[in-house]
Amino acid sequence: MASRDIELETIAAPTTRVGAATIPFEAPNQQDGLQSEPEEGRQEFSLPPVDGGKDAWLFLAACFAIEALVWGFPFAFGVFQDYYSTHEPFAGSPSIAVIGTCAMGIMYLTAPLMMGLCRLFVRWARWTSILGLFIMCLSLAMSSFSSRIEHLIATQGVLYAIGGGIAYCPCILYMDEWFVQRKGLAYGIMWSGTGLAGVVLPLFLEWLLHTLGFRTTLRLWSGLLFVLTIPLAFFIRPRLPYSATSHIKPFDLNMFMIPTFWLYQLANVVEATGFFLPGIYLPTYARSTLGAASYSSATTILLVNVASVFGCVAMGWFIDRLHVTTCILLSTIGATIGALVIWGLSSSIGLLYFFCVVYGLFAGSYTSAWPGIMNDIVRKGEASGRGYIDPSMVFGWLAAGRGIGNVVSGPLSENLIQGLPWKGDTPAFGYGSGYGSLIVFTGVTALLGGASFIWRRLGML
Template sequence: MSQTSVELELIRSQVGSPEQGTTDNLDGNAEFSLPPVDGGKEAWLFLAASFVVDALIWGFTFSFGVFQDYYSQHEPFTSSSKIAVIGTTSAGLLYLLSPIALGIYRLFPRYVRYATPFGLLIVLLSLTLASLATSTTTLIALQGVLYAVGGTIAYTPTILFIEEWFAARKGMAYGMVWSGEGLASAVIPLILQRLLTQYGHQTTLRASGVAIFIVCAPLSFFIKPRLPPSNTVATRPWELKLLFSGIFAPYQLGNLVQGTGHFIPSIYLPTYARTVLGASGFLAALTVLLVNIATTIGALVMGVLTDRLPATTCILISSAGATLGVFLAWGLSSSLAVLYVFCIMYGLFAGSFTATWPGIMRALGHTRESGEITGIDPTLVFSGLCAGRGIGSLVSGPLSEALITDMDWKGHARAGYGSGYGTLIVYTGITALVSSSSFMWKMLMTARTSLRQ
């Protein structure tokens, strides 16, 4: 099928009937003059705006390690054992609420243009109210839950529209947008560290909410669909058959398990550097900065690779690098230099895991035999992966607190394993290894097929 034919079929599938005056003379292009896909001014403006919005929404969440270190040292939060839950709740719900938001957007497509500014208002409200909190439970509700609700509403239109603006370069587009999360997460911890030190958490939370709103709100104008939203017909938002299919399960298993361990280093690295290795406030915050800088590079590279390599190969690269980094670099770290090496390795490989999702979306959108489109909606695959990632993140908060409570290995092992954080290190490494389950499944299926022949 030619590109022109594909374009026409795509338009027909998403616009109204001729009676509404939306598809008349479609083949002659009399009524439709769509901007180009995979390039052009409007596509790049959309991508740039999505880059910034995603960067600040997710970057603030992924910088929670700085808040974790601050809250653990300052009243009235210092005695709480649930501080880590704030960060994992925020990250987990940003993932977990995404399928719900995308489903609602598909039911009411004409209103999606207004979702980003509305979500940004909720983000501003959540951080402003969180600055008044006097308990960890209140912070979980505001900086965790309410922030995630607003952030989800604000960022998910970028996912919905990226499917319209990019086709052949879709992996590159996703990788570029998600690399913004790493870039912002590299800069934001430094800003937060300075603000927390000089002004405390109340001013820092308020300033963060105002800054996110002021920067992102004007850019929401460019986060728009490529196809006419006024003509878009509401489609079935949740077709759950795929989520329980055998072909999706290996991808979801690795995704979910990796999610339970992925956020642990970013949450605990500043505290680990300060308490175990004696790092100062800046040097401790530098651990998160290095992870996020490396994530920026890793996501960009992985996004390009997903346009060229099978999804399972990309996942194996991410899994192998992250596993080696955790067990060798973090586990054997006895100095800041070695810990910083781990931060770079972890960001490059573990941080690029979600950038493999476009490859999964493409793999599940084709049959194995012919390579023809099967009609599986890529946003449905994304929604399923988000749900798995969100569940994993929500579990990781209380799980990490439980793993570190007794510090069972402290003094009974060497380097990082004997620091009191040994159980966290081992668990993170195991989850990184299991993230390659889809590659293992593919190898088993290939071997099984060879035996039958």
């Protein structure tokens, strides 16, 4: 797979080469609407090495930290939801969950728009991380003054998501420039940041909330976020000169004309509708069904997040060596067996913990297969004569598909457990706990998320 990865610089100009070589670079001519240079005005550009070297690893480290801090906060919203629902002035409000849904869902759903805008204003794309981080910090500071739930939805939910989407976009935009042969591993390392933040942030924020209250917590986290992330934003920069990528069309929609994209996207959306459900209900399940204490029930989410750190990195390593549908199959088998067998037949907290580890390893690594999907769609686009397809836009639409699943899963899960169906039918197992329909739905959607493996065997991919 890796040998056929497409690097942007190979299409930038006939004289551009891969790696750290010194390249002659000629500015586009006048007919492209850009100022041209005479033949003797050529400049020499020395590109930093790809797939390694100080600059590439600093870029990846900065992306890892941005990933953890931008996405880790909405993934830790459960501690805020618990606090808001039991403390004034928001206690008893039925709309508290909307805050977390907006924060995560909007970041997913607006990804194509953010990617397209960065391509449209490519000269300024590098600095969007700083702009987005400033908006995030401002939104959290503003939310600390909230006295109504609508204020929190607008600030901690919507405005934070807009800032997060803007801050995160350059990480994806420039990843293909810095990593080619190790692209999957690089994405896996970056995305493991969310899992690590999912372990540390909930504990830290819960301690702050119960010690200082929500207003001081939000102001303190806003300041910490600014101090931690602004210096990192300067390492998130392009590897290629502006003119090498300025030819790429913003809002490239060529992928919509390729059946391969829709087959991958369908499986992606279906998998996402069930993926988030264990993260929402595992603590409640452990407490209400298995009688676990509050600390023991909270440990379920921590185990999922810890396991997903290793799962993302491992999947990134595999995606550089195996076909993407094979990697998706590995994720599918583990997630399906974990949900339908281990969780469904769990009768003790130990078995539930085992499920959490398995689910985090396999289901948590599903998105780390996206680099393989992006590469496959780019190749199929060229083979079909559609021309070059921007992989960052493919990522944007895959993220939007996951956002659809995230938004749908909330109200859908409420209907699945309404009245606790199947409760008492098999009292020794998870299926008879009242959460049986939720367990089945999680397992079935995980299974259908691996449909791309079957479609490839049928010649559809």
